[in-house]
Amino acid sequence: MRTLVIGGARSGKSRAAEALLADTAGVTYVATAYPADHDPEWTTRVVAHRARRPATWSTVETLDLAALLTEDGGPLLVDCLTLWLTRVIDRHGGWDDDTWAETAEDAVHDEVDALVAAVAVTPRDVVLVTNEVGQGVVPATASGRRFRDEMGVLNLRAADACGDVLWCIAGRTVRL
Incomplete structure (x- = not known):
């Protein structure tokens, strides 16, 4: 099973993803966010996410998704x-226009390529x-527009590597 669950902020996508594996033991929940200790609101969200997970699941906080995907487990x-x-x-300093053009673009694309290949x-x-x-407002900054575009490409490529795509809207899930 390879499933991409996509939706806007607070659309129910995490709950929908969790529901797909709710009855499965031995799931590894891979958290990609920054640690929550710097932001009380973020800490509250992380605590709520953790509380929903079954006790049989483990959590790994990492960005090395390609390595996890290529391991048995x-x-x-x-x-x-x-x-x-x-x-x-962030890791490649890609928010600055000059850095993006000089070094970050290739480095980010290499990591996206490795991730998509591993998913496949x-x-x-x-x-x-x-x-x-x-689907929202066009970002006002060049870095915001670049992120939107790079995220769109990553989503397209991840969807192509997955056999199933679920779209979450207002807590409802639509299979695409």
């Missing part, structure tokens, strides 16, 4: 590709969560 639930891409761009061949069941970022 139980199912993976990756939440989420949007935060993963944000952190990858993983021996594990995997559920990927991602945000739909292309």
Whole structure:
């Protein structure tokens, strides 16, 4: 099983992804966000996410998704590709226009290529969560527009590598 669960902010995508694997033991929940200790609101969200997970699930906090996907093991639930891409761009200094053009663009694309290739061949069941970022207001900054575009490309490529795509809207799930 390779499933991409996509939706806007607060659309129910994490809950939908969790429901796909709720009765499965040995799931590894892969958290891609920054640690929550710097932001009380974020800490509250992380605590709520953790409380919903079955006790039989483990959690790994990493950006090295390609390595996890190529290992043998139980199912993976990756939440989420949007935060993963944000952190990858951060790691390569890709928010600055000059850095993007000089070094970050190729480095970010290499990591996206590795991730998509790993999704396509993983021996594990995997559920990927991602945000739909292309249906809102056009971002006012060049870096915001670049992120929207890069996220759109990652979502397209991840969907192509998955056998199933679920779209979450207002807590409802539509199979595409």
